[in-house]
Amino acid sequence: MRGHGYLDYTLDEHPIKAFERMDELRKNSELCDARLRVNHCGHEETFQVHKLVLASCSPYFKAMFTNNFRECHAEEITIKDVSPRVMQKLIEFAYTSRITVGEKCVLHVLLAATRYQMDDVTKACCDFLVKHLDASNVIGILKFAEQIGCMDLFKKGKEYVNMHFSEVIKEEEFLNLTNCELIELISQESLNVLCESEIYNACLKWIQFDMSNRAEYLHVIFNAVQIHALPPKFIKRQLQQCPILHKVNSCRDYLSKIFQAMSLHKPLPSIKLRGNPWIYAAGGFLQHSLASMVAYNPGTAKWIKLTDMPYPRSGLGACVVHGLFYAVGGRNNSPNEHTDSSALDCFNPMTQQWMARAPLNVPRNRVGVGVIDGAIYAVGGSSASDHHRSVEKYDPDSNTWTFVASMSVSRIGAGVTVCNYLLYAVGGFDGEHRWNTVECYHPDEDAWHFVAPMETARSGAGVVAIDDNIYAVGGYDGSNQLNNVERYSVEENRWETIAPMKHQRSAHGVTVHQGKIYALGGFNLTGFLSSVECYNPECGQWTEVAEMPTGYSGMGVAVTMEPCPGHAEECECC
Numbered sequence: 258m259r260g261h262g263y264l265d266y267t268l269d270e271h272p273i274k275a276f277e278r279m280d281e282l283r284k285n286s287e288l289c290d291a292r293l294r295v296n297h298c299g300h301e302e303t304f305q306v307h308k309l310v311l312a313s314c315s316p317y318f319k320a321m322f323t324n325n326f327r328e329c330h331a332e333e334i335t336i337k338d339v340s341p342r343v344m345q346k347l348i349e350f351a352y353t354s355r356i357t358v359g360e361k362c363v364l365h366v367l368l369a370a371t372r373y374q375m376d377d378v379t380k381a382c383c384d385f386l387v388k389h390l391d392a393s394n395v396i397g398i399l400k401f402a403e404q405i406g407c408m409d410l411f412k413k414g415k416e417y418v419n420m421h422f423s424e425v426i427k428e429e430e431f432l433n434l435t436n437c438e439l440i441e442l443i444s445q446e447s448l449n450v451l452c453e454s455e456i457y458n459a460c461l462k463w464i465q466f467d468m469s470n471r472a473e474y475l476h477v478i479f480n481a482v483q484i485h486a487l488p489p490k491f492i493k494r495q496l497q498q499c500p501i502l503h504k505v506n507s508c509r510d511y512l513s514k515i516f517q518a519m520s521l522h523k524p525l526p527s528i529k530l531r532g533n534p535w536i537y538a539a540g541g542f543l544q545h546s547l548a549s550m551v552a553y554n555p556g557t558a559k560w561i562k563l564t565d566m567p568y569p570r571s572g573l574g575a576c577v578v579h580g581l582f583y584a585v586g587g588r589n590n591s592p593n594e595h596t597d598s599s600a601l602d603c604f605n606p607m608t609q610q611w612m613a614r615a616p617l618n619v620p621r622n623r624v625g626v627g628v629i630d631g632a633i634y635a636v637g638g639s640s641a642s643d644h645h646r647s648v649e650k651y652d653p654d655s656n657t658w659t660f661v662a663s664m665s666v667s668r669i670g671a672g673v674t675v676c677n678y679l680l681y682a683v684g685g686f687d688g689e690h691r692w693n694t695v696e697c698y699h700p701d702e703d704a705w706h707f708v709a710p711m712e713t714a715r716s717g718a719g720v721v722a723i724d725d726n727i728y729a730v731g732g733y734d735g736s737n738q739l740n741n742v743e744r745y746s747v748e749e750n751r752w753e754t755i756a757p758m759k760h761q762r763s764a765h766g767v768t769v770h771q772g773k774i775y776a777l778g779g780f781n782l783t784g785f786l787s788s789v790e791c792y793n794p795e796c797g798q799w800t801e802v803a804e805m806p807t808g809y810s811g812m813g814v815a816v817t818m819e820p821c822p823g824h825a826e827e828c829e830c831c
Contacts, residue, residue: 279310280352291322292333293348295341302341303333304348314351317373339369350378358382360389364401371405383410390417392424396431400438419447419532420821423607426459432466436474439463444481449532449818451580451607453486456531457495464501475505484512486528488631489519489678520701522677524725524748529771533819536775537563538766538805539584539604541812542571543785546590550604551806552820553777553789555770558803563820564609570598572764574626574673575813576633578653581605583614584813585635586621597622597640601651601658606820615656618649623717625673627680629700634661636682637668644669644688648698662703664696670764672720676727676747681708683729686716691735695745709750711743719767721774723794728755730776730792733763738781742792758790758799766814775802780810 282288289305312319321328328334336344343365350356356378358366363382370378386398387410399414401407418425425431434442442448443456450456460478464471484492492512495502502509518525536553540546546569553560566584573587582604589596597620603612621638628634633651635658637644644667649658668685671692675681680698682705684691693714696705711729718732718739727745729752731738738761745752758776765779765786774792776799778785787808790799 276310276352276354279307283307283310283348283352290332293336293344294333295336295339295344297337297340300341302345304341304344306348310351311348314377315373315375338372340365343369347373347375347378350375356381358385364398367407368405371407379407380409383407383413386410387413390414392421393428393430395421395425396428396434418442419445420449420819422448422450422459423455426455426462431459432463434463436471436477439474440477440481443478446529446531447533449821451818453483453531454488454491454579457482457484457487457491461499461501468501472501472504475501475508476511479508479511483528483531484515485525489516490630492516492519519678522679522699524677527724527772530816530818534770534816535606535819536768536770536777536814536816537575537582537604537606538777538812538814539566539575539582540570540573540587541778541809542590542764543807543809545569545592546571546588547809547812553803553805554819555775555791555802560803560806561820562806564604564611566602566604567600567611567613570600570813571811572623572638573598573811573813574621574624574635574638575815576626576628577815577817578628578631578633580817581653582815582817583626583633585626585633586617586624586638587811587813588622596620606818609820614653615651615658618658618660619643619645619647621645623670625668625671625682625685625720627673627675629675629678629680634673634680634698636673636680637664637671637685639669642688644686661700662698662705664698664705665707666690666692666694668692668716670716670718670733672718672729672732672767674720674722674727676722676725681720681722681727683720683727684711684715684718684732691716691733709745709752711745711752712754713739713741713743715739715741717763717765719765719776721767721769723769723772723774726794728774728792730767730774731758731762731765731779737761738763738779756792756797756799758792759801760786760788760790762786764810766812768814768816770816775814777814778805778809778812785809 286305291306291308293304308322312322367382395417402410539550548565548569550563569589570587574585576583584602587598599617599620601614603614620640624638625636635649646664646667648661650661651658667687671685672683682696691714693711695708697708698705715732715734719730721728725747729743740758740761742755743752744755761781762779766777776790785808787805789803791802792799
């Protein structure tokens, strides 16, 4: 050997074996340089330890043993803020890197691990608690996490409450919240609820749990609940039947004024949906009718595939009532079937299941739908060669359809929306004429009245309302698909042309998400469109924001709560 070579050798098992030897020394009380005398609630036990081992996995003990504290040179150290059983588990982890904790003990171990800065144990306990979160324990764990400053666990607990609020409010922990804790909880915009009435009813339940001491907080609760998001029928029932309101006159008067404004069809404050609402698209047409159901998260620009409808449909209407997505009418244009549909199907985002409801009185393809006070209105449409001017109203409580006053003319492919609790039918086609006319339905009168016509006749347009304005987006004028957009001022009874979309579209989906208009898919001379455009009324411009999983038209589109996880899969295009 010439002396130029060298040996570079690593024994991976060495740290493991070394700690095993040190653990044997600890158990035999050999070479130990400290005794931990743990005294808690009358239980005392002494543990022989090596300072070096504890200091290596705990900044708390490292500081104790190296910073000239009294304990630095002491052979015996008294600890009173943790039970002997918990301290034993932490000591064993320091030597073995393993800890076994049951549900009854995990909070005590987490508290001690946090105090002694044993981050690996803290994380293991937090991960365990997150896996075992449920509606009955989440509020208690949330409070505990906040008290000990465990922010990761606190964040996960908060996310669980937001996503599962409907189950959490059924548990005793919810009823035992303080008034401040309740207000903090219901003030969150991130609560994932089907309807604001869930929050309102939960608050009444909380008050009734201790009526004599809690009724005084009703006015504070009203400031946190989005009262204007409650259906008028619901508010009326509260005014008539709620015993708590009869004890708090100021709150009853406040609710009464809001109900009166709704009844008089006055403009109301904008309502921002709680949680993280998604855009849902059901059915559609691409060479044949589709049964697919997809949902789009504008925050992440991601699409997911949900449970298919019971059977394919295009030209359907879609709306949301109390957080549930309804697919109304349409047509099944499939290779073996060409049938106009009278079906009504309801999709629950929490269970991701479809439920068949009472069918329409007549089939309606290319139907327009709107919702007033929890009731669905199906407007116009066609069945074979019949072009409807009739209108039906669906009551979810009784699961029945009834005819209401018919429009002045037949309209298929009309845009339908609701503004200030009035129903508007915009444009459409009667088989011969493409309309620029607009009719407004007053439910109190059961009558339709004409309002100012659009500048451009169109059918297959998307029509939505924001605040006191109605927007007619794209459509078909008999010769061309349109990118033209018109806006109607209810107050001025006047239409004006605003910024056009980037693409011409008809038979597309249009909806409003958190104050912005989204136009999805559709058809023009280039074929089926997959692009999604968004219009911001504040800046008056359209921007392309996403691509659909595939291009198609004739879908039913509406916005509701985020689908609960468990049954969805991300679309391949995303």
